[in-house]
Amino acid sequence: MRRPRWMAAVVMPVATALVITSCGGDDSGDGDGAGGAGNNKNDTGTVSVFGTEPENPLVPGNTTETGGGKIVDAMFTGLVDYDPVTSEPRNAHAEDIAVSDDGKEMTFKLKDGWTFHDGTPVKAKNYVDAWNYTAYGPNGQQGASFFMQVAGFDQVNLPDPDGAEGPKPAPTPPAKEMSGLEVIDDLTFKVTFSAPHPIFRVKLGYPTYSPLPDSFFADPAKFEETPVGNGPWKFVSRVPGQEVLVERFDEYKGDDKGKVKNVKFSFPESADAAYAMVVDNKLDFLDTMPPSALAGNIWQTDLEGRSSSAEILSLQSMSFPLYDPKYKSVDFRQAISMAINREEITKTIFEGNRKPATGYASSKVPGWEPGACGELCEFNAEEAKKLFDKSGFTGTVEITSNADGGHKEWVDAACGQITNTLGVACKFVPVQSFGEIREKINAREMTQIYRSGWLADYPLVENFLNPIYRTGGSSNDNGYSNPAVDAKLAEADSAASEEEAYALYHEAETMIAQDMPAIPLWDNPSQFGWSTNLKNVRMTPDRELDLSYVEIA
C-alpha cells in the first residue's frame, strides 16, 4: 500500500526521462554505458550537487553526518549497497554472504578484480583492517559503535569510566583487533558475533563498513588530504568551505558506475541561496526545498518539470526528557500527542509535503508495518483533555529546537493546537545551534520537550528502534527504558527470518507507543529539484542524487 504511492512520485519523471533519452540510445545502465558514443556531454560535463561542508575529514569510519556522508558514499563501495529505488539491500563488492545456521557467523566472499583508486587491489584484509581501525577506541572514530555486535568489540573499545565529561581519559583497551574478524584468504573473511545477528547484512551498505586502502594506514594525514576510495567516484580536489570535486573512476567494477564525467558537491551559504541557484541553473541538484519554497508550493511552479518529491528514510518527532520529573506522567505525554492535529499541520504549514506518522519508522522502510501508534497518534481533543486533566500537569509546555532549519512554524502551530485543546500555555524556545541542543541532550540536562528528527543509517526498521528506544541505545537520549521493549527488540534482532523480525519489530513499536517516550509527527518526504542541465534524475531513499543514473541533458 505504500510503494505505489511512492512509485507514482518518482517513477513518473523517470519514465518521461527514459522516453527522451531513448533517442540517444544510451540508457541501458549496464555499467559500461558511460562513455557511450551518443552523448558527449556526459564525457566532459560536471554535475553540481548541493551539499554541506563535511564536519570531519573524509574517512568513512569517522563520518556519520549527512554532509560528509554524501561524498563518502560516492567514493566508497562496501560489501552491500541499497537499490536506489526500492532501498532493498543487494550485494555490491560481496560475491556471496553466507550466514551460519545459528546466526552467529557470517562469511563474506569478495568479487575479484576490484581496485582502489590508487590501483591497489581491494582485499579481505582491507575490510578487516578498516573495521578494526574504526572500532579501536583510542582512534576516536565516530562509527565505532557500528561494530558493537562483533565478538571482541568489548576488548578494543572500553567505556570511559567517568563519562565523556570526566577528567580521566578512557583506559587503553587490552586488544587492538576484534577477535570476531578473521581473514581466510585474499577474497574471503569471516565475522563472528557475540550473539546471533543475521540482520547485520542489511546494515552493511552504510559507509562505515567500507574498506580502506593500505596507504591509509601508512599515512592517515595524507589520506585525509587526498582520500582514496574504491567506489564509483574518485577524489579530485577540495576547496575548503566551497566544494569537493570527484570524477568517474573508469576502472570501477560495480553496477553503480556513473555516466557523467565529474560530480561537484557544492556547499552554498544557505538553503535559500541553493534554491535560487537551482532556479537560476547555477546548481544542478538540490535535495531539500527551503521553507520559503514550500510556502504555497512555489517550488512546483518555479521548477516546473524539474522537481519531484520522494519518500526517504526519515521521521520527525518530539521527545520528552524522561529524566525530568515534569514529564513522568504517561497521560501527559499521550495527551500532548493526541492534542496535535498532524493532518492540519501537514496540510497548512507544510502544504501537503509531509505525511502524518502512524508509527515509529518511516513508511519507506522495507518490511515496515504502519499503524503501530494507532489512536494515540490521531487528533482527539476530548480524549486528550481527559488525559491531560488526569496527569495533573501545571506550568507551561515548552518545546525547543534549533532556530535555523524552518522548525519554528510547525512548533508554533503545534503549540497553538496544544493550547487550544488542553488550555495550557505552550511556547517555542529557539536555540541558535544544533550543537547547543545536542550538548544539553547529551548531558541529560534538557528541561524542555525537544525536536528529534531521525534519518536512518540503513533501510531497516531496527535502525529506527534499537538505537533510540532500547535501554542504553547509542541514540537513546531521553533515558527511555522498558525491559519488555528491550526483550522484544532482542527477540526481533535474532529472529530466524527477516519476515519474523519485521513482525516482532512491529510489536515492539506498539509497546513503545503505549509509553510514548517520543511523539511521532510526520514522515519527511524530500522535495527535490534540478537544473535544466540534467536528465534522468532520481533520488535515493537516503536523500542523495542517484549518481549512477543521472545524465547531462
Place this chain on the structure above:
Amino acid sequence: MGRYVLRRLLQLIPVFVGTTFLIYVMVWAVPGDPFAGMCGERPCNPAFVAMMTDKYNMDETVFVQYFLYLGNLLQGDFGETFSGLAVGDLIALRYPVSIQLAVIAVAIEAVIGIAAGILTGLRGRGFVDNLVLVSTLFLISIPTFVTGFLLQIVFGLELGWFPATVSSEATWGELIMPGFVLGSLSMAYVSRLTRTSIAENRRADFMRTALAKGQPKRRIVGVHLLRNSAIPVLTFLGTDLGNLMGGAIVTEGIFGIPGIGGLIYDSILNKEGVTVTGVVVLLVIVFLLVNLIIDLLYAVLDPRIRYD
C-alpha cells in the same frame, strides 16, 4: 606627517591584542559543546570527543588557549577548523569576495547617497527633500533580509534583470544587487549627512567670499562647497567599509555569496574561536588602516588640518 603615521600604526598593537583577546574569550563563552553537533542526531562517540578536545586544547583554560593561539598567529599560522581545514586557506578564499562586495556596497551608497544629499542640500526643504527622506528611510526601516529576499525575488527570479545568486567565482556583475542591499542601510545616513553638511557650508564665509569674487556657480559648488562638505561623509564611508565587510552575514546567506560573513557566523555557532578571531583580526586591521588613510585625506581636502 611621518611621525603621525608611525604613531597611528603603533596604536594598532593594543587594538590588535585587545580585539583578539576579547573575541577569543567571547567565542569561548558561546554556549554549546563544539563537538556535540558533529555527529548527526546521536551523541558523539566519547573517544572522538576526547580526541578532539585534546587536539584543540579545549581542556585548557581560555587564557592558555588564547596565548597558544596568539603564539601561532604571530608566526603566521591561523590554525585549523574543527573539521581540519586550514583557517588561512579559508580566509584567502573568502576575503577577496567580501572586500569586493563591501567596495561595491560602499560605492553604491556613496553614489546614490551623496547625489541625493547634494540634491536636497542645495534645494532646501520641499518635495524632493521629502521624497528622498521617505525613500531612504523606507530602506532602513525594512530589515536587510526582507530587502534581500524582495530584490532577489523581483529582480532576480521574476524579471531576470540581475543574477539571483552569486556563483563561487563571484563576478562584479553578480555582486551588484547584493551590494545594493548591503549598502541600502547606510544610504539614508550618507544622504542625510551630505545634506546637513552642504546646508551648513552654504552659509559659510568662504562661500560668501567666493560668491562675492564673482566665481561661476559651478565652480563654487563643485570646488568650495563639495570639498568642504566631504569630510564627515568620507569619515562615515570609511567606517562603513570596514563595517560592511564583516557585517554581511545575512546578505551573503541570501545570495549565496562565499564571503567571510557566513564563515564568521558558522564559526561562532561552532565555537571555533580560532576561525572567528583570525577572520575578525584581519577585518579590524583593514578597518583601522582605512581610517588612517581617511584621516590623512582630511589634510588634502582641508588645508587647515595639519598633522605634526
Place this chain on the structure above:
Amino acid sequence: MTDPTIAAQADSGGSYVTALEHADGGGTGKKGKPRSLWSDAWGDLRRRPLFIIASVIILFLIVVAVFPEWFTSADPNHRDLSRSRQTPSSDALFGYDVQGQDIFARAVYGTRWSLLVGVGAAVFTVVIGAVIGLLAGYFGGAVDGFLSRVAEVFFGLPFVLGAIIILNAFRSSGVDSAFALVMMVVFALSLLSWPVAMRIMRSAAISAKQQDYVKAARALGASAWRIIFRHMLPNCLAPILVYATILLGSFIAVEATLSFLGIGLRDPAVSWGVMISDARNYIRVAPHLLLFPAGILTITVLAFVMLGDAVRDALDPKLR
C-alpha cells in the same frame, strides 16, 4: 585636527531656512527677554508643521503602546490554523498570519516592545557614545588615546557574535518576562553600537573645543565639567541627533534581523520585528503578512526622524 563642518559656520539667514521658518525665527527673537537655548528651541518648534505631525504620530504610538486593549478586542496570541494566511477582511483588518493569528491585534500589541527596543537602544547608545566621545574630544591626549582604542576594539567585534553572547548569557540566567527580554536586546544593541556615536561626538567636540565660546568660558575660569556639559554638549548635539533618529529606526529593524537569526525577541514579547521575521518565508504567497508590520515600522521610523530633524534645526543656534 578640526572638523570643518562645524568649524566653518556663518550666521543665520541662509535660503536653506524656508520663509515661514525664517519669519518664525525672527518673531521669537523680538521679545528681547533673555531665554535659554531650550525654551528658545521650543518656541521655534511648536510652529513647525513637520514637528507637529511627527509629535502627533509618536504620541498616538505611545498611547497604543500603553493601552493596546483600547484598540483591539482580539487576542493577539490565539492561533487557529483553519484561517491561516487569510487576507484582510472585516473580521481582521490586516488579515491573519500563518498561524491564524490576527495581524492587526499583533501589530497593536507589538507597538510597546518595538518602541521600547528602538527608543531604549537609541538613547543608551547615544548616551554612552556622547559621554565617552565628549570626554575623549575635550581632554585629548592619553584619555583620548585610551578611549579611542577601547572604541576600536568594540568596533571590531562582529555584531552577531556580541549579540549571541550577551543574549545567551541573559537567557541562561533564566530571564523570561517580556520586559526583561526587551532590555536584553536593548543592552546588546547599545553595547555594540556606541563606538560610531562616540566617533561622531568626538570629532564634534574636538572642533568645538577650538571655538571662541569655549575659549571664552575657559578664560572665565569655568570648570571642565561645566564647559563640557553646559557649553559644548548643546553645540555638539546636532550631528548626533541626526544619527540617533536614524539609529532608532534601524534598531527596530535590526531587532527583526536578530529574530531572524533566532536571538531577538520571542514570545511573549512579540514585536513588529518578530512579525516581519515570521513573514519572510511567505513574501511571495502572502505579502500582507509582511506589508502591514513593515508599513507601520516605516511610518514610525519616519515620525522619529522628522522629529529629530526639527529638533536639530531648532537647537542649532546657527540655523536660526
